[in-house]
Amino acid sequence: MRVRNKPWASDFLKSHPDIAIQDPAAHKGKWKELFGNDHPIHIEVGSGKGRFMAGMAKQNPDTNYIAIELFQSVIIDVLQKVLDEELPNLKILNVNAEDLRDYFDYGEIDRVYLNFSDPWPKNRHEKRRLTFKTFLSIYEDILIKGGEVHFKTDNQGLFEYSLQSFSAYGMLLKFVSLDLHNSSYEGNVMTEYEEKFSKLGQRIYRSEAKFQTE
Template sequence: MRLRNKPWAKEEMSKYPHIVIPNPKECKGNWNKVFGNNQPIYVEVGTGKGQFLSGMGKLYPNINFIGIEKYDSVLVTALERIKETKQENVKFLNEDVENLLEFFADNEIERLFINFTDPWPKKRHEKRRLTSEGFLRLYEQVLKPGGDIHFKTDNQGLFEYSLHSFSKYGMILNNVSLDLHQSDIEGNVMTEYEEKFSKKNMRIYRCEAVYRD
């Protein structure tokens, strides 16, 4: 992904600390206080420009959503979306998912979304894939018992790898779709990439992976 540098992005985000949380380590274990309610918390890693979380926040006002995105030049677009819609149940972290345990306590999250992540196709980069064993271990720690991952990608190789990774880790696979937009799965909210790919009639792969209690 080529990024257009926006040197003003960090300063802009700093003006909205109620949307882009400036010190997420201080919120660990207390995210319900940040939102001001006891609603379930869902997290998207690699949230991009925020189209997915904005859409989810509108559909599910009784759920709190947190998007993690390390590129500030991308996240500033997500900020603009939420500023316009004034959605109080969507927050962002300008952080790296590798540091997930610094921001969330054990069992603090109920669901995690991974959408159109970098496939890192070379074998030597396997550990960077967000569905590799190391990341699954991180997610398991912050998710509640029986929590799940919802995963979407346009990359068949990454999807096959992820199904194997989930299964090898002992997770239960549900609603596996080899062509999401031709399936009967309801309530799908598209990301920016998904919208772009669907217009080209590209196949979208999706599954849900549940951690065992």
């Protein structure tokens, strides 16, 4: 993803430390204390501009959400949405997904969302895909027992790869749709990319994969 640099992004994030958490490692094992309630916590890895997470936070006030995005110049859009829409159940982290174990304790998270992740189509980049086995191991550690990964993409190749990766890891496929917008699935919240691709007539793929408890 090509991102236009915004030099002021860092200062904007630092000016709202109650939303853009500056030292996430300090909250490891204590995220529910930060939110001030005992609600389940869902995270999205690669939140982009945050339309999905803002929509989910608004739709489900009894769930806490954490948007995770590597690029500061992108995640500031999530921060702006939280400010504009007053979403107390949405926090943001400007961190790398490879380091999630540093920020979340074992079993601290209830669900992981992966939406329109970079497909990294070349074989030599397989390890960078967010559904590669090393990332699945990270999600398994921070999720509750039997926790789920919900995945959406417009990329058929990445979807097929991800289904194979989930299965090879021993996960259970609870839901698979090869054409989400023409399915009976209810409650879908679209991302920016999803709206763009669906308007072009592209199919949206979705799956829900669950880690086995034994």
